[in-house]
Amino acid sequence: MAERTILVAGTYDTKSEELGYIVEVIRAQGGDVVSMDVSVLGDPPGRVDVGKHAVAAAGGSSIAEAVARGDENSAMQIMARGAAAVALDLYRSGRIHGVIVLGGTMGTDLALDLCAALPVGVPKYVVSTVAFSPLLPPDRLAPDIQMILWAGGLYGLNPVCRASLSQAAGAVLGAARAVEAPVSGRPLIGMTSFGKTVLRYMVTLKPALEARGFDLAVFHATGMGGRAFDALAAQGAFAAVMDFAPQEVSNHLFGGLSAGADRMTGAGRAGVPQIVAPGCYDLVDFVGWQGVPRRLEGRPTHAHNRLLSSAMLDAGERREVARAICAKMAGVRGSVAFVLPSQGCNEWDRPGAELHDAEGLAAFCDEMRAACPANVALHEIDAHINDATFCDTVLRLFDGWLADGTLTRV
Structure with missing residues (x-):
């Protein structure tokens, strides 16, 4: 060397x-x-x-x-x-x-x-x-x-x-x-997620994408992870992105662990094809050892560990998040598909789970249908984000892009 x-x-x-x-x-x-x-x-x-x-x-x-x-x-x-x-x-x-x-x-x-x-x-x-x-x-x-x-x-x-x-x-x-430069001989897919206790799609999608000739890099969307994801997307490091945990947008709106105002814009600026989903959109993360921020007091919360806790958004706030996500996707360069799981978007958001809010979920889905921009293909599924149907839908979209040339293995 x-x-x-x-x-x-x-x-x-x-x-x-x-x-x-x-x-x-x-x-x-x-x-x-x-x-x-x-x-x-x-x-x-x-x-x-x-x-x-x-x-x-x-x-x-x-x-x-x-x-x-x-x-x-x-x-x-x-x-x-x-x-x-x-x-x-x-x-x-x-x-x-x-x-x-x-x-x-x-x-x-x-x-x-x-x-x-x-x-x-x-x-x-x-x-x-x-x-x-x-x-x-x-x-x-x-x-x-x-x-x-x-x-x-x-x-x-x-x-x-x-x-x-x-x-x-x-x-x-x-x-x-x-250091090894973040490049390889295989095209790279960038994905956002959280740990397997709350979002599990990466467990299925990683081997499936690798079998199709792609590498997968999964970014922990807790502020700095989202910044790294967007920075690499803007540099054109990814053949496509699967931005399935845009919770940092919610965090930025409501005072949580923000990745900055430019979150969800890197891939669009570079014209990188995007499949987007609303994993954990309904939560705002905050520093657990500092206590609940005043703006988030009085609502259901989940203490993930001693470092990180999450507070749940109400129906009106979820509509605001939906509009913000749609604004990020509007008019960007490159193909964009949005997968909307109408039965919940994190493992704590199921009937009987501690952060389930059927009214809030319905409000978010309603706002996404109304605000989804014309350049975005909306795919609503009657399933939870952690169900097999979600991964099946993502792979069907991905394979369609391979077939029509939107994505290549080169």
Whole structure:
């Protein structure tokens, strides 16, 4: 294997000692480095490969303009845009195989943009004084970002921060050496789901799709999983998607574990054929150990474990979810089929189960029939989403697309 090259980014005017240490560790382990300075006011004490003027220019501006603004926030946003553009160009040209960014709150803010610009599968490490902090909005986190706390390193090198920096340097180089790109010789289907206790279709569909010559990647739709799914769909990584757990749309509407406002749009932007179903549409997930959010108080809930709980939506809220899902599907590029299981959309939604609401389910189905856009083929089935009929319907649609050329095995 050719040696891996890591982009090492940060403010080299104020953190050259720490960044230089990361560079030394990577090179001592046999890796190579491209250094990038994202400073604004000062200059690095030594040479860097990508200077701040080049970064600002890539952000559509200049260091002079950044300084003239007189505001460190807006100045750093110029550098963030430029750093993201430079990093993506370096990756596409094959000059880097991973990235590590060092910073406090300013550097971390920039790091989030830089990492989000790189495709899923590119190792992305951020060494930050605010790693895993509630300061970091989930919708700005790259789906596969890795963070390490910059412990004891706010100013200058010491034994504590060397431990953090050396771990991060070794981790990103090791990841760049070991990573397998998310591609294969077989076309890939992307699917969303939850665990088998609530949604079970993947157990049947995975071997069936593999027998047809496809690989299947199943994404856990609890926020970051949906972000990864949509990001890969937008990149054209999937031959088709089976978006059967769009619950993150409900979460975004009602304050749960959101995957962002763009959830359910990646495949449509790329023209990827979609089969969609409403698995768990009727639930809003929230952090179990924080208690029930005020907006969701007084309604049936299910504690899945100590981390995750779900609250049930009422009939009116389910109609709102139906309209939101239909709006996501309206006018997209590519074929779209929606499978509507009129007997329930998760295992807790059956007669006698703890979260069954026949009135709410009927309201959702009624709204889906009324709001389904003209470009979407609606297939209503008199079955539950976990019944064999659901999988039979999905495979019939899939085989139809194979037969008419909507899907190919190439």
